[in-house]
Amino acid sequence: MTDQNTNSAEFAEFEELSAGHAVRALSATEAQRFTELRVAHPEWEATARADATVAARLGEGVLPVEPPAAIRAQLLAQIAGSLQTTSQADDARADDIQTGGAASAAAPFSADAAAAPEEAHRRRSRRGRLFALAASLVLLGGIALGTVALTQYLTRPAAVVALDEVRAAPDAQSASVDAAGVAATAYWSAEKQKAVLVAEDLQPLSAQQSYELWFVREGVPISAGVFEVESGTTTALLDGDMHSGDVIAVTVEVAGGSPTGQPTSDPVIAIPTA
Template identity: 35%
Template sequence: MTDPKATEPTPTDPAIQSGSYALGALSAEERAAFEAHLAGSEDARTETTGLSDTAVLLGLAVPPVTPPPSLKASIMAQLDGTPQLPAVDAAPAPGPAELRARSRWSQRPLIALASAAAVLGLIAGGGIVATSLVQQGQYQQQAAAIAEITAAADSQRRTVELPDGSATLVWSGELASSALIVDGLEPLPGHQVYELWYIGEDGARPAGTFTADGSQTSRVLEGDMRAGDVIGVTVEPRGGSEQPTSDPVLVIETA
């Protein structure tokens, strides 16, 4: 009779590390092993994309709230009246593995806990494995940029309704950066794309292109955002235009 425990995955089995990978919680060695696993498994790529999208969606599920100043005073007052345990012997110095773990947690915070916007999964589906991994890196860069914007001290957001969905812009003046999250934009023919624009007193500045399929997707705008810029989206020929050639399908004001 087969021992069921003999078939149970170990904690380091790449097959069960998709969640940790999506949150950036693997060591360099674990990440390399998992990416090798991704290269040979379409199911793993699809699962990892879904988990990454879910993680950043959780961050957007609740509007950010600024705690009242009284909260800190209340906590400190409780600490002052809390008996302290006697001092214990100093713990041994952390080893190399623990230092690496601490570094990962300080340098790569969990996106699920940041007020991150949802981003488009780029690695789902087959295709050339090398291309998928490159796209995965692009996805992670987008997610990291959105997390940085939403975590900024001056981060703001505005949502407008679309005929079949909504669009949310998140931006930070300090970072001069913004990202658009859209849901419900209809797909375009292959020869067209949606193009983003920063629109200021001196006219429209191109800020990148994206495609849509009616589901939720997102895009970090290229270039620097200026105070008072309006963000617009137009339909343009594939490859984008230097100036808008159609009326905007979406406009969001930031001032």
């Protein structure tokens, strides 16, 4: 009987450690104990595999992103605390059963038998709490991902927002050119009254220079603002209204744009829109 009780107690301990292991919530000491029990009782391996499967399913469909460190640490602390609280409750319950042995002997069933359903329920509740906390971590990761995506969307540059609007417009048009290794495309919409330039591999300038945009209308250049080069793809929104047939051009000027309001160099990009 003693061996049976010992075995039952070890299995209960193994179940709890298995759940903690599945959600990566064990301390180094607990992990070592779990390994010892796992080696000593290969017949319990099905429990460990089942717990690992449940934990893996919690993360299905959620990309692996790291939640905020403070909140993640708090949840893991709750998991660890749950392990400690349950262990303390077990010790207290064992003391109660031991001190109440005489009264229990007179009862129509033993204290161990009476405690069995309660013990099984406690273990199920314990494991359920662990997996619920693990699910919280997974959900937190999803929230973190959603927050990042939303932040990126809301903080898009004005030129990128305008490009999306122009492309979605029913009257959207575009024209492209290749010039000196730079692939450039102009997008415009009369309905949106916007024009956007997208250039690939445009070379950065020194701090003393700027790229300046122009609407060239019937041979007359009209400044449409300056812009900075971004790594890879540069998207620039032209200031002012575009007219049908305008040529969209880019020149290199002094920092901040041409001081005369007229181009001082030949265009490095010129895109006819007619």
